[in-house]
Amino acid sequence: MQRVFLRLAGALALLSPTLAHADEPINPERPGFTNGAATVGKKVLQLEEGITRSAGTNTLGDGGILRYGLSAQTELRLGIPSWQKATKFSTGSYGVKTTLCPNLGLIVQTSAERPTQTQAALEAEFAVTKDWTLQVDAVRDSRWASGFNLGRSLTERLGMFVEAYRTGSWHGDGGLTYQLTPDQQVDLSGGDHFVSVGYSWRLR
Structure with a gap:
């Protein structure tokens, strides 16, 4: 299964357009459930973590x-x-993401526990105005899921978002992001009886 993902990644790298990332500020997928189209960039390592x-x-x-x-x-x-106190550690996952064009991305990943069950997600991202961005995704594994995320820059470093997503039924959440540096971001989000804080760090 790992060989399949590596071959798929190589093929997609040849077919996809070249995009610049080096001078752009960090653009993590968290917070929220809807991912954007962007990838991290060549030879960039990025960690995204949170507590909920x-x-x-x-x-x-x-x-x-x-x-x-x-x-x-x-x-x-x-x-x-x-990690949770009652259930201890969850299972991990692995996969590949590629930007098909500046507004469209594709994620293919699977669980380490169930490697035969593959999840595919199509991610779209659009600039609505100078400050507002819309992200839309469609996810398929054992069932369909989808999400809509509307984000806005409040200042050069501070941003906010509101989101609606469906996993069986519709849910909503929202939050704030703050860039500590061009390569580090913290976030605070909540909705449907949850609160989450997170940190993202880009190494390049």
């Missing part, structure tokens, strides 16, 4: 992912297991 409190339970490492750029538009992805 929901229904009286703390989840450490919630949504944790390690991303590495094979090229300007293709990355390898390693989902980091989270």
